[in-house]
Amino acid sequence: MIQSTMQDFPLSVAAILRHGARVYGHSECVTWTGGGTPKRATFAEVAANAERLAAALTRLGVRPGHRVATFQWNDQEHLEAYFAVPAMGAVLHTLNIRLFPEQLSHIINHADDQVVIVDDSLVPLLARVVHELPAVEAFVVVGDGDAAPLERNGNGAPVLRYHDLLAAEEPGFAWPEVDERAAACMCYTSGTTGDPKGVVYSHRSTFLHAMAVQSASLVGITEADRVLAIVPMFHVNAWGLPYGAFLSGATLHMPGPFMQAEHLTAFIEAERSTLASAVPTIWNAILAHGERHELDLSSLRSGTSGGAAAPRVLLERFEERYGLRIIQGWGMTETSPLGGMAFPPPGVEPGTAEDVDWRMKSGRIAAGVEMRIVDADGAELPWDGEAVGEIEVRGPWITGAYHRDPAPEKFHDGWLRTGDIGTIDDLGFYQITDRVKDVIKSGGEWISSVELENHLMAHPAIAEAAVIGIPDARWDERPLACVVLRPDASATAAELAEFLGDKVARWQVPENWTFIDEIPKTTVGKWDKKPLRARHAEAELKVERVEKS
Amino acid sequence: MIQSTMQDFPLSVAAILRHGARVYGHSECVTWTGGGTPKRATFAEVAANAERLAAALTRLGVRPGHRVATFQWNDQEHLEAYFAVPAMGAVLHTLNIRLFPEQLSHIINHADDQVVIVDDSLVPLLARVVHELPAVEAFVVVGDGDAAPLERNGNGAPVLRYHDLLAAEEPGFAWPEVDERAAACMCYTSGTTGDPKGVVYSHRSTFLHAMAVQSASLVGITEADRVLAIVPMFHVNAWGLPYGAFLSGATLHMPGPFMQAEHLTAFIEAERSTLASAVPTIWNAILAHGERHELDLSSLRSGTSGGAAAPRVLLERFEERYGLRIIQGWGMTETSPLGGMAFPPPGVEPGTAEDVDWRMKSGRIAAGVEMRIVDADGAELPWDGEAVGEIEVRGPWITGAYHRDPAPEKFHDGWLRTGDIGTIDDLGFYQITDRVKDVIKSGGEWISSVELENHLMAHPAIAEAAVIGIPDARWDERPLACVVLRPDASATAAELAEFLGDKVARWQVPENWTFIDEIPKTTVGKWDKKPLRARHAEAELKVERVEKS
Known part of the structure; x- marks a missing residue:
């Protein structure tokens, strides 16, 4: 045998952070403030705050492997937590602010979250369950708003202010060496059937997924981009955009709580976003808003849509009215989420019906992801665009289990059963037609x-x-x-x-x-x-x- | 602690091959034949031949971990070996056809190459050392040319024909599971000082490097590209283009032995290459050829240059005459090779003197590579574009040793000492000014x-x-x-x-x-x-x- 001579260098969130902070230290995180001056911070400043936050969390007793939850909008402070928590070896648990109270307390307790960072505007939502979180040792509130409702937690956990904690620390936190297979982040499925299930991303999967986001065949963000991340940061890592931005230098546009179409479009116009990512509902709202207002979306080179299949008319209208090509992506909490995107193959004329036909596919298999369809007996089916089977995926950023739940029924010979039914054609485009449970x-x-x-x-x-x-x-x-x-x-x-x-x-x-x-x-x-x-x-x-x- | 739930899915050459063969099975490898019809094969056909080759090599006794050397031009058969050998678990050793005979025999013996695949046009070059290769058990000749000189090897190794071997096999070789840290490919440094040193790439480093080649911030190849790989496939994996093409679907243009400017430009004109990669000597030859002939290089969206610093006038002339932006990349055998590329930052007007200034940098640190400069005492120096130190790099596709030679003097706290002296500025652009040994x-x-x-x-x-x-x-x-x-x-x-x-x-x-x-x-x-x-x-x-x- 012969040994590889390559360095055993771990893929890690800290490596992503170092790259963004140093090579793209001038790139920015711009947070919308609802009409006033947007809040701006360079990646170097975000990195310095992440170092302060890691120092503060360490002082609060957070150690490698511990869970720190966020209950936040898409904003600079959430981005700081995105880097500080995994880079210090702890695990970032992004909480969906739209969960029912019983789901919210369930997943905080199931994940054993030790600290919860919460935006002051979301304190009332969290307060509904604050007495049911025995393992939480501290609440950290971003902003100066009323935090009193959190004081009434059952276990006397202190309620601290994010900016006070950071002000007390210096930058320069020494990021520890981590095993790349160690947990970095976690996210629960929305749990439409049964309890939400936790997916725990590793440093390795997070790094590889961020590389994929940079791929010219996929989102392909670069330093020239200004990426409006409308997709929530609590929704599967905001589709990898925050980490992808630090690898590529793309400026991040963060809408904060201003998720209404008038705010989003004002943001795009003011800051000349080049790319925006959102679920179809938001794209529809922007379209509806555009029927009543003159919009300038000319800075957008592309829009990505995911989370649910977009109606054809949505793609057509954006193309007709704004010359904007919406590209659909497909993924799940279980797939980090990038499984594929529906870019038409070369040679297809943009704006034609054929172009929209391709973009109405669910996606095309992303490099790094392997996909197959199997029949009811688990036998593999051909890629002919006709044979219909359950879609199964595997790869380095696909889950192989759930947190504290191996869930063997969800896997098949090492492949994740997506629960989606569909076809694959000979170019690797797949079309989801149904859910297994509804077939x-x-x-x-x-x-x-x-x-x-x-x-x-x-x-x-x-x-x-x-x-x-x-x-x-x-x-x-x-x-x-x-x-x-x-x-x-x-x-x-x-x-x-x-x-x-x-x-x-x-x-x-x-x-x-x-x-x-x-x-x-x-x-x-x-x-x-x-x-x-x-x-x-x-x-x-x-x-x-x-x-x- | 908490476990990641991600699949333990190995990054491998077989995974790259599967992706290209299935999702981009229609993309092509086009080999120039010197004037007649170019030889075309789809990625699906290349993959099927790789499966046949793996079966044939197995029949010859090649097992996981064994070395198979190639002494070939850039062509379809070399591409087949690029995939078959690592995917079957063996190690691809690309031999530089320009080595002195004593270097050639030294590295074949040092690597313990068991099989050598050789292009018939290169038989005379290999024949000069064929009696000094006791470990070689078989020679496989591509093409029908005279192979008799190889018969006179000292150990009675058979001389077989590539196309006969493949014709005797069926596609469908079952690629074994490999450890991603296992050796996949190896390449020796050119050894300007002392004996050549072997660098052994792993499956992991090869996959990650191919992901980087796809990055929109770097070469950024996609299915819409037709990539003319002028840089030899024996020269550090042809800068990652073959593997990058299978991940991205970019069609590969292979010049074969036709490395003269008139052939290369005829190829570009006939097949409408969108990207070409070559050392400055070749770019200069194309420029010189263009002084005497009308050239149409309009299909090229970019050219990449590496291996040595390009003179400024080269970048200027290509821009003036052909509107072609040559981008310099930097790397070494030890770095797989992509360390960085000198794309100007956003906002710089293409074609201006400022644009050329940026492109005259040695590069900008690639995502996935970490770089620093250190003084004579090993202390880190600032990134101010002024401080001059030795450039050190680390990362998942950087070597940490040499084959059968740990060479501790080449490393410093886990970083590779590049032997280059230079500066780094606050945007991560670096400028190499000297070699350590000459300072x-x-x-x-x-x-x-x-x-x-x-x-x-x-x-x-x-x-x-x-x-x-x-x-x-x-x-x-x-x-x-x-x-x-x-x-x-x-x-x-x-x-x-x-x-x-x-x-x-x-x-x-x-x-x-x-x-x-x-x-x-x-x-x-x-x-x-x-x-x-x-x-x-x-x-x-x-x-x-x-x-x-």
Whole structure:
């Protein structure tokens, strides 16, 4: 054998910080203040504050491996915590400010957070659970706002001021050597089904993901960019932009609590952002705002959209009105999150229908991520754009377990089961069509509930439709179509089955139909199929059979 | 403590290969054939051939950890070996075809190469040493040319044909799992001083370096690129372009043996290369060729130059004549090689003198590489663009030893001593001014011999000048200026000392002068100072003293 002679140099958050602070010390973090002068700090200043924060946290008893949570907006102080906490060897736990109280206390306790850094504007939200956090030893409040509600925590944890703590320290904290496989950050899934699950990123995965964000084939940020990170920093590392910015020198634009379209667009206009990243809801709000106001988005070279599939009209409108190409990215908490982005291949003319077709894909597999689709038996399916299977991924920034929960049902031979159903074509573009839990397994084949629902909802008589799988002795499962008719409209099950007959394969047409008053919905307005399944199981739904001719 | 939940997924050459073969299976490797139709293969075809080659090498007895050498031009078959050998767990040893015979046999034996793959056009060069390679068990010849000279190897090693071997195998080789720290490739330094030293790249360093090549802040290649790799594949992994292309989908343009400017420019014109990478000598040859021929280089978005500092006029001419921006990169065999590239910072107007000033820097520190300058005592110096010290680097693709030679004198606290002297400014741009071995250590300070030589050679009476350090009881070393006067010109030592007096600091002006007939030179035309030092040591140089006033 022969030994590599390469240095055993750990990939770490401290290395990202050193690079940004020294090579791009002049690049800036610009935080929007809602109309006044934006707050500016150079990367060198952010790094100096991160050193002060690490010193302060050490004084509070934080040691390598301990968890420090943040309950913050996208702003300079949150960025300082992004670097200080992992670089000192502790673990940054970003808390989603939109969680229900019981979820919030659950994950703080599940992660054993020792310190919580909280923005003063968010103190009331955190205060709702402050008496249920026995392990928290200190609260650190950013800003001068009222922090009294936090004093009423059950365990006498002190409530300290961020800026006081930093003022008492000097820069120059000596970052420890870390094992690159040590925990750096953690984030919980939103837990739409069951309790949220914790994903713990390593220094290695964080560094590699930041390299990927820099890749010219992906986000490709450089020092010439001014990146408006609308995607929250509590939402899977703000898609890697903060760390990517320190590796590449891209200036960071941080909206703080000003997430309304008028603020975001004013920020873009004032600071000439070159790139903005947001979920479709925000992009839609900007579009709506633009219908009533003249907007100058000409500084944006691109926008990235993720978190949910964007409607086609969104991509088209931004292109038509602003010449702005929105590129969709796909990922999950479990994938750090960058799994792929839907950049059309070379040669496709921007602005054409073909260009939008490509951009409507879920993504193209990112270098560093491996993907496959498998059928219900776990056998790999071809990349022909036709075969439909569960998407599985693996790679150095993909999770292989959950915090204190190996969750073997979520993995398959070392691959993460994404729970998404879709196709992959021969260029590595993938299209997600459904969720595994919503797909109907019939005779070893899958029937897409989403596809049936989309067809049904195009019928003039139908207001809403949901399709669920119900047990079937012969086929394992068969689809049950749950239909809400429009007021004054009428249609029979047989008519609707015939309507579907020329749109999907014959065997996919449901023979079970029920007419109901409303489809149950989740708090974010998605179909909630659990109550439907329960009602069917308890024989509360009146099911009509349409026999195949 | 808390465990990261990330997958323990190895960074490997096989992962690079899988990505290129599947996501960019349609991208191409195009090999120039000297005028006829270029030879084309898709990445999918290259991958299939790599699988056949791995099967064939396995049949020849190659096992994980064994070394397979290549003695080849930049072409498709070399690319196949680039992937097959490391992906099968063996170690790719790229042999420099320009080595002296004794160096060539030395490194083949030092690396214990078991198989040598050789292009038929290079058989005569390899044949010169074939009887001195006892460990080689097989020679594999690419092409149908005469291979008889290899038959006369001392150990009866068979001489096989590459295309026969591949034809006998099927694709579908199952790449083994490798430890990412295992050896993947090796390359020897050119060994201008002493024997060549082997640097052994790991799978990890190779993958990370390929990610860096993709970075938008550096070469930033994407699927839209057609990359003309003029830099030889035996020269530090062709600067990472082959592996970078498979991660990014960039088409590879391979010149084969056709390294003359007329071929390279014909290739660019015919295949519309978007990027070309070469040493300054090649760029100069293209410029010279362009003086006699109309060239269309409009497809090139950029050119990269490395291996030696490019003269300013080279950058200026390419910009003026072809609108082509040549960007300099810096690296060494020891650094994989990408250490940094000299892209001007944002806001600098392309084509201005300021733009060229930035591009004349040696580079700007690449993300993933850490750099510092230290004084003669090893103390770190500031990044002020003024302080001059030895450049040291560290990082995941920097070597920490040499093959079978820890060479502790080349390292300092875990940093590689580059042997280069220079400055770093506050933006992380560095400027190499000298080699450590050529610098004069005087009273704890350094005097740049290169700077003194450049000033002296600007004097109208001087044809050539070299400055060496000679022992000095008080100052440790003092400069001795060795001057060759132009025919019919005259100047005294005192006059020349005075001439230097207003160009460098007073204490840097040599007080020791000698007038000689010629400066000794190396085979590549660089000053060879060793004979001068020897002649001074043996008192063969007549030294005149010029006392400071």
